[in-house]
Amino acid sequence: MTDRLTYHFLIAVDIEGYSKLSTAQQKQVQQDLHQILETAAAAAGLDRRTWLRQVGGDGEMAILPPDTDGLLVLVSYPRALATALAELNRERRPPIRLRVAMHHGPLSDGLFGAVGQAPIVVARLLDSQELRDELRADPVREMALIVSSSLYSDIVETGFEGLAPEEFHPVEITAKGASFPGRIHRGTR
Numbered sequence: 493m494t495d496r497l498t499y500h501f502l503i504a505v506d507i508e509g510y511s512k513l514s515t516a517q518q519k520q521v522q523q524d525l526h527q528i529l530e531t532a533a534a535a536a537g538l539d540r541r542t543w544l545r546q547v548g549g550d551g552e553m554a555i556l557p558p559d560t561d562g563l564l565v566l567v568s569y570p571r572a573l574a575t576a577l578a579e580l581n582r583e584r585r586p587p588i589r590l591r592v593a594m595h596h597g598p599l600s601d602g603l604f605g606a607v608g609q610a611p612i613v614v615a616r617l618l619d620s621q622e623l624r625d626e627l628r629a630d631p632v633r634e635m636a637l638i639v640s641s642s643l644y645s646d647i648v649e650t651g652f653e654g655l656a657p658e659e660f661h662p663v664e665i666t667a668k669g670a671s672f673p674g675r676i677h678r679g680t681r
Contacts, residue, residue, distance in 0.1 A: 501595075504617075505618075509586075510550030524580055528590075546605050546606070555606055555611075593623065594640070613640055638675065659679025
């Protein structure tokens, strides 16, 4: 393995309440999540076959190719994800509710996956109590999205494709002795 540092967008998703499900329900919700993620990526013009994915029982962290268009990631994908989730949930009880975190930054290949601050940041944002509380606060809401402060500054503040900076509210995540500033989306996508 050689030292190499590349810059990527990262998307992490996690299902709320997964551990409370039966084994059969967990198996079904994994299949449903896979369908939602595939549908959303295709609708957004993103090719999941090119993503490096680290999967867990109730979600995944995806590392997108270095040349990925940030507007597809931050505008098209969340919209498509919300649409795919709503469509699936029309027929599903209980509904799937997702936490979604996005970041971009440098990383390198390690023996057990990507290494560097970028994967750590997206994981801390996804796991934050602030994002959990955001989803929990509205029992009808199906998805809560947080972006890193750097992603907010670099992409959201451009206003391209209808991005509205005022819809993203600042939060300061503290985990494992470090601070991870982010922005939770509270607008209407």
